[in-house]
Every structure is written in structure tokens, then in C-alpha cells.
Amino acid sequence: MKTLLRIQEGKLVVAPKEEATIRLFSAPDDAERTELVESLGIDPYDVDSALDPDEISRVEINPKHIAIIWKVPYKGVQDDAGFDVTSMGLFLGNGNELTIVTNESPESLLKEGFRSMNSLNGFVLRYFAFTTRQFLRHLKAIKQATAHLETQIGASMTNQALLKMFDLSERLVYYVNAIEANGAALEKLRSRTERFQLTDRQIGFIEDIILENKQAARQADIYTSLLTGLMDARGSIINNNMNVLLKNLTIINVVFLPLSILAGMGGMSEFTAITDEYGIDWRIGYPLFTLVLTVLGFIIWMGITKYIDRQSNGKRRP
Secondary structure: OEEEEEEEOOEEEEOOOOOOOEEEEEOOOHHHHHHHHHHOOOOHHHHHHHOOOOOOOEEEEOOOEEEEEEEEEEEOOOOOOOEEEEEEEEEEEOOOOEEEEEOOOHHHHOOOOOOOOOOHHHHHHHHHHHHHHHHHHHHHHHHHHHHHHHHHHHHOOOOHHHHHHHHHHHHHHHHHHHHHHHHHHHHHHHHOHHHHOOOHHHHHHHHHHHHHHHHHHHHHHHHHHHHHHHHHHHHHHHHHHHHHHHHHHHHHHHHHHHHHHHHHHOOHHHHHHHHHHOOOOHHHHHHHHHHHHHHHHHHHHHHHHHHHHHHHHHHHOO
């Protein structure tokens, strides 16, 4: 899909062909790819790189244009959709023109964040700042998702929450690579300001973006280290929960085993014969027998739990 844009009063607006300075190709089809290669002179490899989610960020300065492959974060529409990273391409021509190749929708570029622009370079830098802050917002969301999963792991005996945490850990690795690659591209642009034709104000702005990108990279690296380092401990929590459940079930079996033997030995007919022999009314005998079994079960349970606690304390002593 092709969209023509221009900068008007500091923001992006849709423009007719003769007034457009920005050409946005969103998920281009074969005809639009041919236009990019033949009419606009963009290398086919760069077009494929702009649409390849696994392509790394880079800056290539050619006589015809400056090609920038940039990494951007995105998240699915569904609440349980995973965080991911994709690529896009920005091609600045020698004249007053900019070509954008991306998988995103055109509406994503017409947001409130892209304002106070007076040149194509200003728009490009604003977009770099926007995506850098998007990375920070996604990292914050990943941290919140991790905290929620930690709560589930503490109360769960299944691997579902742990598998989701493994997936977040893997996504964070992609985020770290993308943010660091964007940082390298920004550094190269900063070192070639004369070719990129940046003003002093824009140079200061790109330095601020570089600093913010470094903070995002540091934050992503910290989250990755924490998730990786604590993954085994969180897996042990699930194993511990299962062991506690099995222990409780074992205690229940041990408590009811002697009670079952007593109830079996004093079956319905035998117990009735005993109560009849001693002249005890069955309305008194059966509740009394139930009470005796309940008290006996409670005594057995108390004895087992105290024995387990004594054994556990003995093992903890040096």
C-alpha cells in the first residue's frame, strides 16, 4: 500500500502526488516493489532488508541516497500476544524526498508524537526518538508481565507460567540485539553529520536519542540477566510446590490407614453385635465410635507432623 505524505505546520499530512515529499510503502506488493527498485533506484537487497524482521540495523551512504535499516518493536493486538521486533527502511534522497518501506500501517506515522517538524531530517530523528521510547514502554510492560508470572509460579504446580517466562526471556534477547543495533546506526549517523546535513539543534537531539537508547539497552540487559539468573530458582518453586502437595497427600494416607483398619475390623455387623451385648443403643454407639476415630486420626496427624518437623530441623543444623 502506497501513501503520499508531506510536512505541513510541523506535522505529517496526506498530500497529492505533486506536493508529496514522503512516500510510504506499507507491506508493498510486487508492483510497488518494482517501483521502488526501478523508479526510485533503491537496491532490491535494501528493500528485502527493510521487510525482513531478522535484519540488523545499519546505515549505508550512497551517492543517490542514504539507506537506513531500523529496528522497531511491536506487540500483537491480543492481550496474550508476544512482544516482538521487526525492521523498516528509510531512504533519504539527495533532494527533498524520503521513501519509507515498512510492514506497519500508515496510521502509525500520523500520531501525536510526530509534531514540531520542519524538515525530513527532523521527522526521521523524531521517528528514531519515538521507537526508542516504544522500546522503553515495551520493556516496562515485559517487567509487569514478569511480575505477574512470578505470582502465578508461586501458587502453581504446572509449567505453563514458567514456559511463558521462558518466552519473555527469549524476546528480551531480541530486544537487546535490536536496541544495540539501533545504537550503532545512531552513532554512525552522528559521525556523518555533514552528509546527513544535520543542524546544531538536530545534532543535540540525536545525542539525546543516543543516550536514551543506551539507557534502554542497559535496562533490557538487566532484565535479561535477572530472568536468566532466576529461571532455575522459579523452576525449583514449582518442584517444591509439588513436593509439598505429595507430602500432604502422604500424611492423609498415613492418617486414614489405621482408621480404615479399625473400621474394617469392627464392621457393621460386628459392631452391632458388640453394642447389643453391652446394651448400648446404636444411636449412641455409632456417634461414639465416629468420635473415637476422629480423635485417633487427629492424634496420628499431630504425631506425624511433629516428627516431620523434628526431622527437618535436624537436617538444617550444621
